[in-house]
Amino acid sequence: MRPPSRKRPPNRLNTELVKKPRDLLEYVVVHELLHLIEPTHSERFVSLLDQVYPGGREARAELNDLPLSARAWKE
Numbered sequence: 059m060r061p062p063s064r065k066r067p068p069n070r071l072n073t074e075l076v077k078k079p080r081d082l083l084e085y086v087v088v089h090e091l092l093h094l095i096e097p098t099h100s101e102r103f104v105s106l107l108d109q110v111y112p113g114g115r116e117a118r119a120e121l122n123d124l125p126l127s128a129r130a131w132k133e
């Protein structure tokens with residue numbers, strides 16, 4: 059691994075990217091906790107999710123877009 063070049067400014071962290079896994083983890087926890095109240099993904103479940111975690115639908119869509127395969131988890 060090469061030391062960082064002094065000629066270039068250091069890479070800026072993309073704060074949104076850093077934040078995303080945490081948001082998604084929160085969503086997963088909230089989702090599972092809601093299943094204690096409502097066991098299925100019914101309209102009631104979606105309504106409760108919207109109330110307690112307004113960004114839940116977006117988080118779910120992002121989670122579904124992540125390139126995680128079953129094989130990756132077995133290793």
Ligand SMILES: [Zn+2]
Pocket residue numbers: 089093099
């Ligand atoms: Zn569920």
